[in-house]
Amino acid sequence: MPYDPVLVQPMREELTRIGVEDLTTPEAVDSFLDAGSETRFLVVNSVCGCAAGGARPAVSIALQNDNTPTRSGTVFAGQDLEAVAKARSAFADIPPSSPCFALFKDGKVVHFVPRHMIEGRDAQSIAFDLVQAFDAHCKG
Amino acid sequence: MGTFHQDQGELHGITVVVDTPGTRVYVGRCDTETPDGIVLLDADMHEDGTDGKSKAAYLEQAANYGVWKKYDRIVVPRDEIASVQRLGGM
Numbered sequence: 001m002p003y004d005p006v007l008v009q010p011m012r013e014e015l016t017r018i019g020v021e022d023l024t025t026p027e028a029v030d031s032f033l034d035a036g037s038e039t040r041f042l043v044v045n046s047v048c049g050c051a052a053g054g055a056r057p058a059v060s061i062a063l064q065n066d067n068t069p070t071r072s073g074t075v076f077a078g079q080d081l082e083a084v085a086k087a088r089s090a091f092a093d094i095p096p097s098s099p100c101f102a103l104f105k106d107g108k109v110v111h112f113v114p115r116h117m118i119e120g121r122d123a124q125s126i127a128f129d130l131v132q133a134f135d136a137h138c139k140g
Numbered sequence: 141m142g143t144f145h146q147d148q149g150e151l152h153g154i155t156v157v158v159d160t161p162g163t164r165v166y167v168g169r170c171d172t173e174t175p176d177g178i179v180l181l182d183a184d185m186h187e188d189g190t191d192g193k194s195k196a197a198y199l200e201q202a203a204n205y206g207v208w209k210k211y212d213r214i215v216v217p218r219d220e221i222a223s224v225q226r227l228g229g230m
Contacts, residue, residue, distance in 0.1 A: 048153060049153075050152065050153025050154065051153065094205050094206070095205060095206040095207055095208045095209075097206050112205070114205055114206040115155065115206065116154075116155035116203075116206055116226070116227040116228045117228050118228075119153060119154050119155060119228065120153075120154050120226065120228065121228070
């Protein structure tokens, strides 16, 4: 059963207020990932404080880097079920977890951060790893 | 902001590797630790050599990408536990 939208809304807004697009339908995910040679950064958001509590601030920090993806989007696990399923189909060979991050370039996943690499870490450390990925794949 | 459960132990919500002295290794999200054992959620259990993968090869893959869950919830008995460590720290 999806979470109460009222509970989830502030967690969505932690990302949308910094310019991350809220992708709530499969069509929105498809459109977002149809990127050509551009880069896309996808956040699978979650209510879990053990991991997502650090993930969202990390995204905020990382997106202040000089090199950033062309567009960033998010789906919410346990909430936008069809959109999450569509997003996960883009990295179907990777076990599902949330929160997680995927960076796409030329339509392919070039960097992936599963939940276990997020949980229990502070936002700065998570952001540092994201910045390294952005610098490697999002220059120019 | 999020859902925190601060009264459930240091490893609550953390994905851990529970190794045994034998051929089995478990990977899952730690729920609770009790005198009887560790409760893991969304867990997998690998037997050394299954699918041609040693424990080490299985854990290397798990450390990179996580695991496909076989069990929604599983209890690893205390007397079967040789070590517990964070998957993210491997």
